[in-house]
Structure formats: C-alpha cells, structure tokens
Amino acid sequence: MLIPSAVLASVGTFLYTRLKRRLPRPHFxxxxxxxxxxxxxxxxxxxxxIGHSTVLIHWYGLKILTDPVFSKRIGVHLGPVTVGMKRHTAPALSIEEIGPIDVILLSHAHMDHFDHKSLKRLITRDTIVVSAPGTNRLLRRYPSLQTIELHPEDKVTLGNGLEVRAIPVKHWGNRFPWDKNMGYNGYLLKYKGIRMLFAGDTAYTETFTGLADREPIDLAFFPIGAYQPDSFQEAHCTPEQAWTMFKQSGAKRFFPMHWDTFVLSYEPVEEPYDRLIAAAKLERDQIVIKSHGESVRL
Incomplete structure (x- = not known):
C-alpha cells in the first residue's frame, strides 16, 4: 500500500516533536x-x-566519499521542504569544493547516511556506488553506470583496483517501516598496500575482531554518538564500545565519526569525544582527529 507523502510528513512531524523535547539544542x-x-x-x-559519517578519502589518486550528507536538514523530502533533523554543524567542505568522486560507499539507507539531495548532486555516470542489500532500487534514478549491492562478507575488486569487502555490523536498515529487506554494512577497503575499515553505523559487535591479524589496518572509522537513552544501544555503540571494537579489530589509528553534526539522541553533543578519550587512556594518541575539517595523512 502506498502511503501519501502528506501522511508521512504528519507522522514524522509528530514523532520528531515528541523526541525533540528532550534533545540538546546546540547553536549552529x-x-x-x-x-x-x-x-x-x-x-x-x-x-x-566532512561531518557525521561523511568522510572524504584521497587515496593515491582515487577520491572516495562515505555516506555523503551535505543537506541542512535530513528527513522526508516534500518538494523544497524537508521534515526532520536539522544540522547544527556545517559541512567542512561543499560538494563544489570536493569535485568529482570516483567511489561512493553507502553503509545503509537511513536518512542521515543516505541523502537523496546530496546524492543527486554527486553521482555521475562515472561514479561507482557501493551500497547495502536491498538499496539499489533507491539508486535507480541516478546516472551511475556501476552500482554494486554487497551483502555481508561479499567481496569485489572495482575496475579502478579498490578492493571492497562488506563487513556485517549490528544495526537496522529500514528507511520506512515497510522497507523490510534493506540491509546495512561496514566495509573493509584495500588499495595499493593500504587498508581501511569503515564501520558505518553499528552497535557493539565482535565481527571486527581479528580483521588485522593477516594484514594491517592502517585506519579505522568508528561511530561514537547517538547512544542515549540506553535503548539506542541496540543500534548504536557507546564511545567505550567503539574503542573496544577498534582494539579488537587490531587497526592502528582511530578516526571518530557520527557525532556533533545532527542531534539524534539525548547525550550532550560534545560528550562522545570526551568519553572516547577517557576510554583510550594512555593510547589516546591513536585517535587521529577531533574536529570537523581535520584530516589524517598516512
């Protein structure tokens, strides 16, 4: 059954209004x-x-973008109006400043990770898009000549030489309640002797354990926000759990993401990083960035 957009907007507005009463209200x-x-x-x-789970990776000439979201607001789009969460930290770069992208990685279809307004401006015929199970139908409107849907543990080597392996994570993938078959991935990447782990969005899981046993992982991207109230930890890890997963993976450097961009939960917006630093203790030098716009060079 097709539900009218006006009904979706009304339901979304009601749920968002209830949630918003207890959310932090940081200044833009x-x-x-x-x-x-x-x-x-x-x-x-x-x-x-760039912000939230959007990371720009320059990799020996390849340009990769993860979960690209540049919009001022995420949610249900009704023409020029979007009903949903408003961004409180601007993107560190604009789409125009970034320029053409070779590969876009999409971990899942939630609106703070899979933003149609951003994808419309980014995807060209030459862009390779790697996405999670059941999400290809959301990408049919775009001109990409190569859209690859990976299930957990699937592996592919792209024409440009980038190796991508889908890693199972603990999350959920429905964009709307009736989207029953949409999945969610992390990704292990390898190109010209360098390996990176993009965890996407996940609660605590042991599926990252030992990923660096055979080959080093030079950089790992883990989410650290959206964990309060405690019920949210069914889908989102705490900073302490993110640090544990990082150590279990065996990766060398920790790149924190998924915090201080959209208010999605009850914890203060600056708390996740402080808790991450406390969890890392004497190994905090392995955490390579703190602020939007910061970079790490390998």
Missing part, C-alpha cells in the same frame, strides 16, 4: 578547520572529516 556552528585540498596529489593518502 561552522567548522573552525578548513581543509586544504591543494596539497593533495596522487602520492598522498588522506582522510578528512
């Missing part, structure tokens, strides 16, 4: 760090936090 801010892309060339490997 612009990142204090402006990435300088002019220093990057084909000899560099660099990852830059």
């Amino acid at each position: 801010k612009t990142p204090s760090v402006k990435p300088n892309l002019q220093t990057i060339d084909d000899t560099n490997v660099q990852a830059t936090w």
Whole structure:
C-alpha cells in the first residue's frame, strides 16, 4: 500500500516533536578547520572529516566519499521542504569544493547516511556506488553506470583496483517501516598496500575482531554518538564500545565519526569525544582527529 507523502510528513512531524523535547539544542556552528585540498596529489593518502559519517578519502589518486550528507536538514523530502533533523554543524567542505568522486560507499539507507539531495548532486555516470542489500532500487534514478549491492562478507575488486569487502555490523536498515529487506554494512577497503575499515553505523559487535591479524589496518572509522537513552544501544555503540571494537579489530589509528553534526539522541553533543578519550587512556594518541575539517595523512 502506498502511503501519501502528506501522511508521512504528519507522522514524522509528530514523532520528531515528541523526541525533540528532550534533545540538546546546540547553536549552529561552522567548522573552525578548513581543509586544504591543494596539497593533495596522487602520492598522498588522506582522510578528512566532512561531518557525521561523511568522510572524504584521497587515496593515491582515487577520491572516495562515505555516506555523503551535505543537506541542512535530513528527513522526508516534500518538494523544497524537508521534515526532520536539522544540522547544527556545517559541512567542512561543499560538494563544489570536493569535485568529482570516483567511489561512493553507502553503509545503509537511513536518512542521515543516505541523502537523496546530496546524492543527486554527486553521482555521475562515472561514479561507482557501493551500497547495502536491498538499496539499489533507491539508486535507480541516478546516472551511475556501476552500482554494486554487497551483502555481508561479499567481496569485489572495482575496475579502478579498490578492493571492497562488506563487513556485517549490528544495526537496522529500514528507511520506512515497510522497507523490510534493506540491509546495512561496514566495509573493509584495500588499495595499493593500504587498508581501511569503515564501520558505518553499528552497535557493539565482535565481527571486527581479528580483521588485522593477516594484514594491517592502517585506519579505522568508528561511530561514537547517538547512544542515549540506553535503548539506542541496540543500534548504536557507546564511545567505550567503539574503542573496544577498534582494539579488537587490531587497526592502528582511530578516526571518530557520527557525532556533533545532527542531534539524534539525548547525550550532550560534545560528550562522545570526551568519553572516547577517557576510554583510550594512555593510547589516546591513536585517535587521529577531533574536529570537523581535520584530516589524517598516512
């Protein structure tokens, strides 16, 4: 049964209004760090936090973008109006500043990870899009000539040489209540001797354990926000759990994401990073960034 958009908007507005009463209300801010892309060339490997789970990876000439969300508001789009969460930290770079993208990785179809307004401006015929099970139908409107849907543990080597393995995570994938068959992934990436782990969105799970046993993982991206109230931990890890998963994976460097961009839960917006630092203790130097716009170069 097709439910009218007006009904969806009304239901969404009611649920959002109830949730919003207890949410933090941070002031809007612009990142204090402006990435300088002019220093990057084909000899560099660099990852830059744009915001939330959106990371720009320059990788020996390849340009990769994870879960791209650049919109001011996420949610149900009704023409020019969007009903949903408003961004409180601006993207560190605009789509125009980033330019053409070679590969887009989509962990799942939730609106804070899979944003049609952003994808419409990013995907070209030459963009390779890797997405989770059941999500290809959401991408049919776009001109990409190569859209690849991976199930957990599937592996693929793209034409440009990037190896992608889908990692099972603990989350959920429905975009709307009737989307029963949409999945969710993390991704293990390898290209020219460098490996990275993008965990996507996940609660605590042991599926990352030992991923670096055979080959090193140079950089791991883990979510650290949206864990309060406690019931949210069925789908989102706490900062302490994120650190545990990072250590279990055996990766060398921790790149925190999924915090201080959209208010999705009850914890104070700056708390996740403080708790992560406390969990890391004497190993906190393995945490490579803190603020939007910051980069790590390998």
